[in-house]
Amino acid sequence: MVDENRTVSEGYPITVSVDGHKADLNDDGLINIPELMAFIDRWKASDGVTKTEVLDARDIWFSGGVY
Numbered sequence: 001m002v003d004e005n006r007t008v009s010e011g012y013p014i015t016v017s018v019d020g021h022k023a024d025l026n027d028d029g030l031i032n033i034p035e036l037m038a039f040i041d042r043w044k045a046s047d048g049v050t051k052t053e054v055l056d057a058r059d060i061w062f063s064g065g066v067y
C-alpha cells in the first residue's frame with residue numbers, strides 16, 4: 001500500500017500491515033470472536049476480504065488471538 005503518508009512495506013504477512021491486522025477492528029493487537037465473526041461476514045459479503053485472509057485470521061484466533 002502506498003499513499004502520501006506511507007512508504008511501500010515488504011515482508012509483512014498478507015493481512016498484517018503497519019496499521020495491524022485487517023480483522024483487528026480496534027487495533028489492540030488481538031483478534032477476538034466478534035472481530036473474527038465480523039471479518040467472516042465481510043468475506044461472505046465480498047467486502048474486500050478473501051478466504052485466505054479469513055483463514056489467516058481464524059488461525060490467529062485459534063492460537064490465542066495475538067498476532
Ligand SMILES: [Ca+2]
Binds near residue numbers: 025027028030031
Ligand atoms: Ca481487537
